[in-house]
Amino acid sequence: MFSSKFNxxxxxxxxxxxxxxxxxxxxxxxxxxxxLLDLSGPIASLGTHFRNGTQMxxxxxxxxxxxxxxxxxxxxxDTAYDSRKALLAAQKLIRRCSLLTCFSDTALQPHRARC
Numbered sequence: 772m773f774s775s776k777f778n779x780x781x782x783x784x785x786x787x788x789x790x791x792x793x794x795x796x797x798x799x800x801x802x803x804x805x806x807l808l809d810l811s812g813p814i815a816s817l818g819t820h821f822r823n824g825t826q827m828x829x830x831x832x833x834x835x836x837x838x839x840x841x842x843x844x845x846x847x848x849d850t851a852y853d854s855r856k857a858l859l860a861a862q863k864l865i866r867r868c869s870l871l872t873c874f875s876d877t878a879l880q881p882h883r884a885r886c
Contacts, residue, residue, distance in 0.1 A: 800841060800842065801841065801842045801843070801844045802837070802838060802841050802842070802843050802844065803844045803846060804829075804843065804844070804845055804846070804872055804873070804874070805845075805846045805847075805848070805864035805872075805873040805874075806822070806825060806845065806846070806847045806848070806873065806874055807848055807850050807857055807860050807861060807864075807873065807874075808821055808822050808847055808848070808849060808850065809849070809850050809851060809852045810822060810847075810849040810850075810851070811849055811851045812850075812851035812852035812853060813852050814852050815851075815852075818849075818850075822847055825845065825847075826845065829843050829845045846864055846867065848860035848861075848863060848864055861873065
């Protein structure tokens with residue numbers, strides 16, 4: 772129970788930090804933020820909840836008109852709790868467009884791919 776409350780609080784705080792970064796960072800019309808999540812694999816249910824919560828928060832900001840008039844765009848890639856897939860997903864996000872930032876859920880496999 773503690774860990775899920777901690778993760779939810781950490782997630783909300785992390786998204787607020789990302790949105791604050793957007794206020795100061797990118798000059799592009801759209802603020803593009805990527806996310807590496809475990810949407811399949813052994814912990815898919817956690818990644819799905821994380822995706823739904825993140826999307827809900829982004830939708831709230833979009834409804835307010837974005838950040839300083841700039842549209843928010845969330846790109847999500849599935850890592851399947853696999854470090855190789857996480858690395859490929861991160862590379863895909865980087866090649867796809869100029870990301871303001873990228874974040875992932877609390878799983879270990881994506882973090883190993885970035886190290």
